Amino acid sequence: MDTPNTTAKELSAVDLAYNGIIDLVLNRELRPGERTSVYLLVDRLQIGRTPVREAINRLQSEGFLSVAGRSGTVVNQVDRVQASQLFALRLTLETFAADYAVQNVTDEDLQELTFAVNKLGRAGSSADFVRANTEFHSAIVALAANPTLTRFYAQLQIQLHVVSYLAERGENPAAATARHQEHLDILAALTSRDAERLKLALNVHIRTTERAILGK
Numbered sequence: 001m002d003t004p005n006t007t008a009k010e011l012s013a014v015d016l017a018y019n020g021i022i023d024l025v026l027n028r029e030l031r032p033g034e035r036t037s038v039y040l041l042v043d044r045l046q047i048g049r050t051p052v053r054e055a056i057n058r059l060q061s062e063g064f065l066s067v068a069g070r071s072g073t074v075v076n077q078v079d080r081v082q083a084s085q086l087f088a089l090r091l092t093l094e095t096f097a098a099d100y101a102v103q104n105v106t107d108e109d110l111q112e113l114t115f116a117v118n119k120l121g122r123a124g125s126s127a128d129f130v131r132a133n134t135e136f137h138s139a140i141v142a143l144a145a146n147p148t149l150t151r152f153y154a155q156l157q158i159q160l161h162v163v164s165y166l167a168e169r170g171e172n173p174a175a176a177t178a179r180h181q182e183h184l185d186i187l188a189a190l191t192s193r194d195a196e197r198l199k200l201a202l203n204v205h206i207r208t209t210e211r212a213i214l215g216k
Helices: 008-026 038-045 049-061 080-104 107-122 126-142 147-166 173-191 195-214
Strands: 065-067 073-075
Touching: 008 038, 008 049, 008 126, 008 147, 038 049, 049 065, 080 126, 080 147, 080 195, 107 126, 107 173, 126 147, 126 173, 173 195
Parallel strands: none
Antiparallel strands: 065 073
């Protein structure tokens, strides 16, 4: 909860630090298991110590970072077994949301999701794509209008940000095209208000993503 003395500028700086730390991992500039510190992050992000500390505390509470005295701040590692479990949980949560999403989605929601899919297609860096992808899927889960589900899903996505580090980097136009089509299929299923079709599209997409990252 924000304190009465917290200014909008300070909040913005904390958000910038929070996103900046995650981006360092998504762009492979900070490795899971690598030791860092407030001072190193201040230098890399060019943001003040106070917002960086606040961002570290927030990411620690979400399980993205660990902080241990002289050991410093470390991005938590996720092994392949844990990653597979996270994908299984993601599939469960998204397919659970599907039944409610098709009931609640409005034409305005569909316009926003269409914009989100187009944004995904234009994403340049790894960080940009992961963020746009998270926004798209989180918007679908949010349509379930279940605050507990939304909170659990947000926490899960933080863990999946680390999992993305396991993916092989490099240009793969065919994979990018297939991935974009999967997002279009998800959007089409939601547009048709067909829960079973949406669940199938989500299943295909999540399983494909898991194989691409874990090589299964």
